[in-house]
Amino acid sequence: xxxxxxxxxxxxDLYGTYANPIKSSYQxxxxxxxxxxxxxxxxxxxxxxxxxxxxxxxxxxxSMDRLLPNHSEIIASMGRPTFCGQFSEDxxxxxxxxxxxxxxxxxxxxxxxxQQAEIVADEVGWSxxxxxxxxxxxxxAYSTWSDYLYLIKxxxxxxxxxIVPLNLQPHSHSFSIFSLQYSADGSExxxxxxxxxxxxxxxxxxxxxxxxxxxxxxxxAVRFLDNSNSLIVSGSDDNLVSVWDxxxxxxSQPKPVGIFAxxxxxxxxxxxxxxxxxxxxxxxxxxxxxxxxxxxxxxSAIDLIRxxxxxINNGWDYRYDAYGPQPKQFDIPGDPxxxxxxxxxxxxxxxxxxxxxxxxxxxxxxxTGSSDGCMRIYDVLTGDIILNLRVSxxxxxxxxxxxxxxxxxxxxxxxxxxxxxxxxxxxxxxxxLDKTIDSESVSSSEPKVVSVEAESSPxxxxxxxxxxxxxxxxxxxxxxxxxxxxxxxxxEE
Numbered sequence: 001x002x003x004x005x006x007x008x009x010x011x012x013d014l015y016g017t018y019a020n021p022i023k024s025s026y027q028x029x030x031x032x033x034x035x036x037x038x039x040x041x042x043x044x045x046x047x048x049x050x051x052x053x054x055x056x057x058x059x060x061x062x063s064m065d066r067l068l069p070n071h072s073e074i075i076a077s078m079g080r081p082t083f084c085g086q087f088s089e090d091x092x093x094x095x096x097x098x099x100x101x102x103x104x105x106x107x108x109x110x111x112x113x114x115q116q117a118e119i120v121a122d123e124v125g126w127s128x129x130x131x132x133x134x135x136x137x138x139x140x141a142y143s144t145w146s147d148y149l150y151l152i153k154x155x156x157x158x159x160x161x162x163i164v165p166l167n168l169q170p171h172s173h174s175f176s177i178f179s180l181q182y183s184a185d186g187s188e189x190x191x192x193x194x195x196x197x198x199x200x201x202x203x204x205x206x207x208x209x210x211x212x213x214x215x216x217x218x219x220x221a222v223r224f225l226d227n228s229n230s231l232i233v234s235g236s237d238d239n240l241v242s243v244w245d246x247x248x249x250x251x252s253q254p255k256p257v258g259i260f261a262x263x264x265x266x267x268x269x270x271x272x273x274x275x276x277x278x279x280x281x282x283x284x285x286x287x288x289x290x291x292x293x294x295x296x297x298x299x300s301a302i303d304l305i306r307x308x309x310x311x312i313n314n315g316w317d318y319r320y321d322a323y324g325p326q327p328k329q330f331d332i333p334g335d336p337x338x339x340x341x342x343x344x345x346x347x348x349x350x351x352x353x354x355x356x357x358x359x360x361x362x363x364x365x366x367x368t369g370s371s372d373g374c375m376r377i378y379d380v381l382t383g384d385i386i387l388n389l390r391v392s393x394x395x396x397x398x399x400x401x402x403x404x405x406x407x408x409x410x411x412x413x414x415x416x417x418x419x420x421x422x423x424x425x426x427x428x429x430x431x432x433l434d435k436t437i438d439s440e441s442v443s444s445s446e447p448k449v450v451s452v453e454a455e456s457s458p459x460x461x462x463x464x465x466x467x468x469x470x471x472x473x474x475x476x477x478x479x480x481x482x483x484x485x486x487x488x489x490x491x492e493e
Contacts, residue, residue: 010292010338015381017277018364064361067413068377068387069429072452075113075416076104076426083349084131084405085418085426091410093137096418096426097121097128103140105158108409113428117158122150123165130179135186141166143177149189149201166201168193168208178220178350179269184227192219198234198244212254214242220350221270225279225293233279235267239305241281241291258296261305262289262335268350273363278338280366282353284346288366289337290380301334341378343385347371348399349420355380357410367408367415373401374449375417375429385447391417391424393451427452 080099087094087108094106094113101124105117121128125145132141140152148165155161168177170193177191177199188209191199198219200210215236225231225243235241241260248257265284272279277293297305331340344351353368356377365386366378373392376385392401405418415429429450 007295007336007338010295010336013292014278014290014338017275018362018381064364064413067431069389069415069431070450071432071434072389072427072429072450074424074426074452075428076106076115077423078425079422081127081399081402081420081422082404082418082425083127083129085416086131086133086405086407087409087416088133088137089135089410090137091412093133094407094416095131095133095140097131097142098425099127101128103128103131103142103152105154117154117161119152119161121152122163123148125176129176132180132182132189134182135184141180141182141189143180143191145174145176147175149177149180149191151203166206168199168201168211170195170197170199170211178218179222181223183224183229185229188229190222190224190232192222192234192236194218196236198222198232200246210246210249210251212244212249212251214244214254214256215240217266221267221281223270223272223279225272226274226276231276233270233272235270235281237266239263239265239267239283239285240302241267241270241279243293243296258293259302260289260291260336261297261302262332262337262340263287264305264332268346269352271352271354273355274358280353280355282346282351282368286342286344286346288341288344288353288368288378289335290339290341290366291336292338295336295338297334297336301332301336304334305332339380339383341366341368341383343378344368344370344374344376345372348402349404351403352405354406354408356408359411360413361408367406369403369406369417371402373403373419373421375403375406375415376447388447388449389415389417389429390449390451391419391421391427424452 078098078100082096082098084097085094092109094108096104101121103119103121104115107114107116121142123146128142128144130143138154140154142150142152147170148167151164151166153162153164172195176194178194180189180191182189187202187204189201189203193199196213196215196217196219198210198212198214199208202209214234215238217237219234219236221235223233225233230246232244232246233241234244242256243258245257263281263283263285267281267283269282270279278290280288280290282288348371351369351371353366355363356365356367364380366380368376370376373390373394375389377387378384379386391403394401400421402420403417404420406415408415413431417427417429419425419427
């Protein structure tokens with residue numbers, strides 16, 4: 001493996017943004033914070049810390065170094081692998097999607113993690129692949145193997161929600177959206193698909209308003225880069241991360257405003273710091289890369305990376321080759337990434353990574369799932385692994401131990417992991433004064449490890465409504481539940 005020389009200028013710029021933080025879109029959205037002036041809203045803003053946000057923020061950020069998780073508890077078990085788990089923007093709800101065709105909503109206003117609703121999704125092909133909660137928390141969008149996105153309209157009592165199909169009108173068969181997100185104002189949903197395209201569905205116009213061939217392979221990840229809805233980013237199995245400006249986007253001849261090239265295998269996820277400057281990408285080449293929006297790859301570098309990447313790891317399939325030859329890790333001249341983070345494992349599925357919350361941490365960490373059953377928390381600036389959070393003490397890789405999604409509460413100091421380990425589907429990681437982190441290494445410079453403690457797990461959640469539906473289908477001859485092994489299931493991507 002070669003070693004990429006650090007971009008000193010880019011690193012200095014990065015360090016400068018943490019010494020003098022750029023306000024995130026959530027912090028600068030003064031309209032959202034100041035529209036309501038009644039006493040209740042003011043008290044609520046004070047409770048969540050949005051009043052006087054800039055009062056000693058650096059002290060609050062630095063305190064997180066001493067308050068990273070050292071304790072865990074299993075808060076939900078499932079009967080099948082769980083694919084998605086995320087907090088709402090205000091942190092008051094957590095929503096989860098499982099391969100049992102159910103989406104579950106949890107109340108997180110207290111530490112009880114109370115389940116509010118269990119919704120059986122319509123027309124699921126193999127599994128629910130991604131979900132997104134609208135900014136007003138009134139609807140959930142989900143994707144599966146289908147020509148449609150599906151919109152769950154939540155009523156006040158969260159009972160018998162209405163599920164509305166949104167026709168994307170793709171031009172290919174066996175279609176799926178692998179990644180989706182609501183726009184900041186909740187008016188649009190963006191999706192990345194297996195037909196190499198990026199889609200946007202306008203909920204007000206009730207139709208697809210954008211279909212652009214963005215890549216040369218599956219689009220596994222899409223994201224809005226800020227609250228303007230104009231800038232979007234996409235990541236693909238063609239190994240590239242592309243940035244698009246909708247104001248200058250021609251569907252018939254799409255051209256990105258810039259391309260990030262440096263990964264040597266497909267992209268599994270992208271996440272923005274929401275400052276229109278920095279974003280990260282997770283990749284099947286077993287790395288995360290940090291990108292600066294002012295430093296795109298030039299054409300010669302893109303061509304070189306395409307040529308070399310296509311000739312290396314060509315026979316390696318991340319879905320099945322966990323026990324075979326490992327993918328080569330190397331750096332390519334012309335890679336404009338600011339920093340590369342290595343130590344986690346990407347196998348079997350599209351594993352996600354995120355910047356840590358702006359409010360509590362100043363986005364100074366990167367957190368990622370991993371197929372070896374151990375989440376990693378990286379230091380953005382140094383690239384070091386600060387903490388390992390291990391869901392399973394079994395160190396061997398397997399599908400059952402894969403952590404596919406992670407979510408750090410936007411205001412409180414805890415993390416929830418989402419795992420294919422059915423018994424440990426959701427684990428909450430917190431800081432406790434009564435606990436200490438055991439270091440498994442002789443050297444104190446090596447990352448600390450926190451493991452799930454041996455304790456009884458919650459009852460496995462099995463959706464009775466779903467089981468009735470599946471039994472009816474089986475009785476009528478339309479469904480046969482003979483294949484249960486994940487290796488024999490339809491491929492996710």
